[in-house]
Amino acid sequence: MNPAVAARWHELAPLLDRLLDLDTGQRDALLAEVSDGELRSLARDLLAREAAQGFLDGNSADYAETLIGDTSSGQPQQIGPYRVLDLLGEGGSGSVYRAEREVDGYVQRVALKLLRVGLRDPHEQARFRRERRILARLEHPSIARLIDGGFTPDGVPWFALEYIEGESIVRWCDTRRQRLDQRVTLFLAVCDAVEAAHHALIVHRDIKPANILVDAAGRPRLLDFGIAKLLDDSEREDDTRTGLRRLTPAYAAPEQFGGGAITTATDVYALGVLLHELLTGQRPDLRRPDTPRRLSQLIIQDHVAAARACTSRQLTLALRGDLDLIVATALAAEPARRYRSVAAFADDLRAHLQRRPIAARRASAAHRAKKFLLRHGAGVAAATLVVLTAVAGLAATWHESQRANQAATEATAQAQRAEAVKEFVLTLFAGVSPDESKGRVVSARELIARGEARLGETLAVHPELRAELATALAGAYRQLGVLDRANALANDAVAASTQGNIAAAARIERARVRLALAHLDMAKGDLDQVLADGSIAGSLQTEARRRLAEVLVAQGKPDAARQALQAALEQTRSAGGDATQLRDFAALGPVQFLAGDVAGAEHSLREALALSLTAHGKTHTETARISHDLGVVLLQRGATAEAAELLAAAEITRKQLLGENHPDYAQTLFNLAIARQRLGDAANAATLYERALTVQRVSLGPDHPDIASSLNSLAVLAWSQGDAVRATDHMNQALAVARRSQGDAHPTVATMLSSLAGLERFSGQLDAALVHSEESLAIARRALGDKHYLVGVAGVGVAATQFERGDVAAALATYRDALSVLDATLGPAHADSLQSRAAYADALLASGDAVAAGREIDTVVKNLADNPPAGHPRRARLELVQLRVRLANGNCSAARAELEAAAASLAQGGMALLPDLASAQALQAVHCAGPADAATLAHAARASAARLPYLPRRLRSELAALSR
Amino acid sequence: MLATTDITALLVQARRGDERAVDHLLPQVYERLRQLAHRYLSGNLHQTLSTTALVHEAYLSLVNQHDAVWQDRAHFLGYAATAMRHILVDHARRKAAQKRGGGQLALDWQSSDIPVDCIAGEMVALDAALAGLGTLDGRLAKVVELRFFAGLSVEEVATVLGVTTRSIVRDWNKARLFLHHALETPP
DSSP: OOHHHHHTHHHHHHHHHHHHTSOHHHHHHHHHHOOOHHHHHHHHHHHTTTTOOOGGGSOHHHHHHHHHSOOOSOOOSEETTEEEEEEEEEOSSEEEEEEEEEETTEEEEEEEEEESSOOOOHHHHHHHHHHHHHHHTOOOTTBOOEEEEEEOTTSOEEEEEEOOOOEEHHHHHHHTTOOHHHHHHHHHHHHHHHHHHHHTTOOOSOOOGGGEEEOTTSOEEEOSTTHHHHHHHHHHHHHTTTOOOOBOTTTOOHHHHHTOOOOHHHHHHHHHHHHHHHHHSSOOOTTOTTSOOOGGGSOOOHHHHHTTTSOHHHHHHHHTTHHHHHHHHHTOSSGGGSOSSHHHHHHHHHHHHTTOOOTTSOOOHHHHHHHHHHHHOTTOOGGGHHHHHHHHHHHHHHHHHHTTSOHHHHHHHHHHHHHHHHHHHHHHHTTOSTTTTTTOOOOHHHHHHHHHHHHHHHHTTOHHHHHHHHHHHHHHHHHHTOHHHHHHHHHHHHHHOOSHHHHHHHHHHHHHHHHHTTOHHHHHHHHHHHHHOTTSOHHHHHHHHHHHHHHHHHTTOHHHHHHHHHHHHHHHHTTOOHHHHHHHHHHHHHHHHHTTOHHHHHHHHHHHHHHHHHHHOSSSHHHHHHHHHHHHHHHHHTOHHHHHHHHHHHHHHHHHHHOTTOHHHHHHHHHHHHHHHHTTOHHHHHHHHHHHHHHHHHHHOSSOHHHHHHHHHHHHHHHHTTOHHHHHHHHHHHHHHHHHHHOTTOHHHHHHHHHHHHHHHHTTOHHHHHHHHHHHHHHHHHHHOSSOHHHHHHHHHHHHHHHHTTOHHHHHHHHHHHHHHHHHHTOTTSHHHHHHHHHHHHHHHHTTOHHHHHHHHHHHHHHHTTSSOTTOHHHHHHHHHHHHHHHHTTOOTTHHHHHHHHHHHHTTSOGGGHHHHHHHHHHHHHHSOOHHHHHHHHHHHHHHHHTSSSOOHHHHHHHHHHHO | OOOHHHHHHHHHHHHTTOHHHHHHHHHHHHHHHHHHHHHHHSTTOOBOOOHHHHHHHHHHHHSOTTTOOHHHHHHHHHHHHHHHHHHHHHHHHHHHHTOOSSOOOOSOOSSSOOOHHHHHHHHHHHHHHHHHHHHHOHHHHHHHIIIIISOOOHHHHHHHHTSOHHHHHHHHHHHHHHHHHHHHSOO
């Protein structure tokens, strides 16, 4: 042990945390930044051990038996004809020695197993010999031969096995960093050996890594074939009561615990466990045998992935799909539901390696298409699956819609269409082999563009198919945020379709594109048309109602939106099922949220999350999406700590499953940043925003709404750190991106205008502030209707600007309107409502109505409860308003200590609260201090004010009072 | 052996921070684990010993399920992991002391068991390295105890220590590097 590791561990630990999160290239970059040479070399030395496998990486269970077990028996010199050389190992069942004998002039070396249990009954001994002879006939290059066997003078059975030099299969694979496909190939060789034994009617019964060695030639060799049966039978006389059998619990099939029949299916199960361990580095969780075993849901540690020459994310992705299903099939609790033979198990693995459909999956059209595409699209990035899934899904939809047709025409049409789809897809992928693309990764966008270009020529003869493909491509473009192309293709799709359901699907897609473009009336028109046609399939009608709800929300008609959703819910509820419910709740939540129903959204999303965790588990994109949405809702409700947890969970899952360049991942980073920021962790928040922005620019291009949001948040953060100039700069950038990507009429533009106006107010640009805040209010009203909290927030901005410009009467009226909206939507205790009401109280006070001001500010303080807590600067700001009102009402003595406390808290609040700090200091100087203190306090107030770019109206009059 | 209700009461006291309760608890858990282990290995059961199963079985047999709350289970697993470590290391010390003649054995050989001497030596060395880690960062050492000696899953360790699974994975990865280093570079 290098003593420097311990001495500098507290510096090493955080560095290792960061390094372990990175891939090799990034690690080198980070290490290069470490200026301290010793620290750098220590970190490098430790990291080099990441892929190493040592004692610690075993399971203590593997050692416990050996350590605790009784080992009192001494080593024999001779067993049968064999000379014992040394002890290889010992365990619960007996000891194994390396032994040798001379046969025909050469030395034969064997592994000699001496059991612990004696067999004295001659009948039992005879049966043991019979079994042994059967085993001795088993010859296969991958099975260690049973050479000999017998009984010691005490009646203890022994047998001699071919001596194999090798390493256990798991360790062999790990130390050589074998990839998944190499592991599967090696495992297939094991399957062949087991299958051969099964043909000879011999079941292994105790397949586990320690029983499979890989020799110097890289060939797996199975040990102890059928030995477990010998042991079982030999122990029967002692154990008839309990019926217990020798088994290795981690690898034993359920029927081995329950005393059920041991068949070849038992070996299938153990092979399933072995494959599980080879692929994931861990055994299946035996304590929950009823839960579905999904390899891709396991938490994969970095060193496990490294031993497979990939990253944990790549490993998770590779395990999804076929391998998940194959292992789950092998591990079915009921023997009848497993693969019928080891050969069938092996066949599916071979199919997987060759990218053919596997038998374990019911041959669905979508799956076949996906496989077909993969087989022809080697080297295509995973992102392109967006298109593939869309196309494959189409084939399935088409199949359904065709069912009504007559069988004969269907068959012909289907064949023709299948051919057309195949051709289309082939042209899509022409040239994406690594050779032709020169190793460049072909992006989803390129593929879609390619598909669009070929749409006309390839599919001219199949107008319906053309409509479906155009719909799918429009959806793909929409998801990438390329809305003009999406719109053109959606128009194309609607024009090309004649058949009812296909036309309806095209219209629904066009409505989604139009919604994204904020062409709300046109979007509604499409959806109304779908809903008016009674012959349209129920599932499409439901989909249309869901989309209609989104459109109505965007139009600021939350009640109508909810009605549309309720109708959709009723329609699906009759169909029932958790999956349907999950989808409904997950869809309803965001709509409720957009409609301003925060409590309803929270309820829906909590239900959805519970259902999704049951249905999909933790590591699943659906669960991540719902966690993310719920996190956003909780952020709005002010439950920041729980929101941060949910978002952190979503961040991990999305990073693992979607990769670091996915817009959804960026969105989670972004919202997590908000949560961290609210929790007071500005440093991490800034990093998260910057990361989100980088990902977004890569994945979404320069002009996307999400980029505007990130810039907006960076602005808010800069502002909270006191940098008004940078904040204004970020905000102007954000606004420009938002206007370009979402149009001038979008609510987001309204929010940003409102923020910009706030910054302008702070720096005294009152004309610009008025223009921007009024534009903000107008946009919000138009987009969201009068009763949306954003309208309230925008209204407060206008009121504050009016007040600052000296138009107090107009300001009071605007405040009252805005507050009634905020009270009705967010409730009077929400932070936004509290801040706004306090500002209103200040304005009332300035207008000379101290009584009304007192009433309003008392309402604020009453609603404060514990949030923010006492001493928090934002709370002090509200309390300061109350003190100001009290002083105006002539109540001075009681205010003194409180003013002092408020000033102390405000001093922690940074730039944003500087006007309030100056105000508190000025008030102290004027009202509550002796002559000596007063001078000091007046000086402090002036000093604070001097740091402001502009003196707000109220502060000006308070400072003026200092001179009097 | 105390009655299950007494153990449950000790857990409650320990949860409230009573050090003496911990002093009483550990030997009880140690003894119970030792008994269970020997019951597994004795006679003709010939089952492979699972430390995870032992720890959970000890909980079921020692703690009154009716009175216990979930925190008690988490705390119990914490103590049980320490006790399991003591048992394994004590046995390893004894085995290492009575080490028979014969040279060093390779760890990879051809059957289901690994040589006793190697395991005993590694176990004693691991215990010392882990003690060293414990003085630097107690939580890292605890994570190793829970994962390695009690065989708990990442999720279970997270529950016992009241932190996220992400932290546990980070802790484990760091602790692994430290211990690999300590075990591979002789003092």
